[in-house]
Amino acid sequence: MSSANNQYVHDAWYVAGWSSEFTHSLLPLMILEQALVGYRCADGTVAILEDRCPHRQLPLSKGQLHNDNIQCGYHGMTFNGQGQCVRIPGQDNIPSSAYVRTYPVHEKNNIVFIWMGEPDKADTNAIFHLPQFDSDQWHAHQGDALHLKAHYMNVAENLVDPAHVSFVHPTTLGNAASEDIEVHVDVDSDVLLAWRWIRDAPPVGFFQKFGGFDANVDRWHYYYLHLPCTAVIDFGSADVSAQLQESERDKGVRIFALHFLTPVNEHYTIDRWMHLRNAAVGDEQASEQMDAMFRIAFNEDKEILEAIDEAERAVQTRKPIRLAIDKGPIVYRRRIQSLIDGERPEVELHA
Numbered sequence: 349m350s351s352a353n354n355q356y357v358h359d360a361w362y363v364a365g366w367s368s369e370f371t372h373s374l375l376p377l378m379i380l381e382q383a384l385v386g387y388r389c390a391d392g393t394v395a396i397l398e399d400r401c402p403h404r405q406l407p408l409s410k411g412q413l414h415n416d417n418i419q420c421g422y423h424g425m426t427f428n429g430q431g432q433c434v435r436i437p438g439q440d441n442i443p444s445s446a447y448v449r450t451y452p453v454h455e456k457n458n459i460v461f462i463w464m465g466e467p468d469k470a471d472t473n474a475i476f477h478l479p480q481f482d483s484d485q486w487h488a489h490q491g492d493a494l495h496l497k498a499h500y501m502n503v504a505e506n507l508v509d510p511a512h513v514s515f516v517h518p519t520t521l522g523n524a525a526s527e528d529i530e531v532h533v534d535v536d537s538d539v540l541l542a543w544r545w546i547r548d549a550p551p552v553g554f555f556q557k558f559g560g561f562d563a564n565v566d567r568w569h570y571y572y573l574h575l576p577c578t579a580v581i582d583f584g585s586a587d588v589s590a591q592l593q594e595s596e597r598d599k600g601v602r603i604f605a606l607h608f609l610t611p612v613n614e615h616y617t618i619d620r621w622m623h624l625r626n627a628a629v630g631d632e633q634a635s636e637q638m639d640a641m642f643r644i645a646f647n648e649d650k651e652i653l654e655a656i657d658e659a660e661r662a663v664q665t666r667k668p669i670r671l672a673i674d675k676g677p678i679v680y681r682r683r684i685q686s687l688i689d690g691e692r693p694e695v696e697l698h699a
């Protein structure tokens with residue numbers, strides 16, 4: 349077994365895709381190095397199975413969907429959405445070993461979540477949610493699936509790191525006014541938080557274009573990281589004259605950028621991003637404008653993160669130094685490691 353399997357938290361809900369990605373056809377997926385196949389059944393539910401026939405290991409995604417059953421493309425063994433074998437061509441007896449592993453799946457807010465750990469521990473109440481999804485004062489819009497050749501921990505780290513915004517995203521999310529503003533970090537609760545306010549400064553490109561601000565604004569960035577792999581970036585701007593308090597962010601133009609990270613393998617992560625906002629509700633043109641700006645910004649992150657992945661694969665001559673801004677990422681890595689350690693069977697720990 350590859351040591352890479354120890355790099356992931358398994359007892360967690362991950363995003364398998366947007367709801368629109370699942371239709372009545374076989375969709376191969378790779379999550380935590382496990383090959384999976386998903387499809388939508390006639391009753392509207394999504395089934396996700398291991399993508400491997402128990403006979404000669406042909407990926408089931410190479411077969412065919414007949415009603416809600418998958419027929420293997422090699423010798424025709426057929427499995428239903430619960431992974432049970434319902435047919436073996438040429439024999440009547442179906443042995444008890446003729447099954448395929450299935451995964452708990454739950455759809456919420458037009459997102460398909462999959463539980464990658466022990467099925468008995470899957471609790472749908474633990475699936476990520478924000479009350480703003482249910483509010484008609486807020487508009488939710490799904491963006492893209494960004495494919496990064498980078499380790500998911502490096503991607504997550506970037507999402508609890510407000511300091512990079514001034515340097516990586518100078519035309520969209522940041523500008524020079526924030527370069528030297530201190531980042532606050534709160535790691536006392538389950539959700540890690542890093543934030544800062546930039547008061548009385550020129551608006552960043554995003555809010556010039558989207559909020560229509562041209563005079564100085566107060567701007568905030570709150571980065572929430574829900575372990576293991578979901579990030580919420582709460583950012584916004586308000587007229588300086590409003591003298592907004594930290595708890596009054598709803599009075600400004602407020603946007604949540606959500607990132608759902610799906611680790612594919614140790615050098616590959618899919619970041620499905622979407623946004624919610626309290627302005628231009630129902631205005632799809634505004635959604636598209638925002639998508640365009642986010643695409644610029646997130647491709648800037650991709651370039652950085654892929655270059656780091658390459659540098660980390662090269663021969664290492666010294667340990668990376670740590671800065672004050674690294675507190676969130678350091679705690680993130682420590683917590684992920686302790687979750688992974690907690691999942692390992694004791695025999696392995698003592699081996």
Ligand code: FES
Binds near residue numbers: 401402403404424
């Ligand atoms: S490999 Fe699937 S039935 Fe033989």
Ligand SMILES: [Fe+2]
Binds near residue numbers: 645
């Ligand atoms: Fe970024």
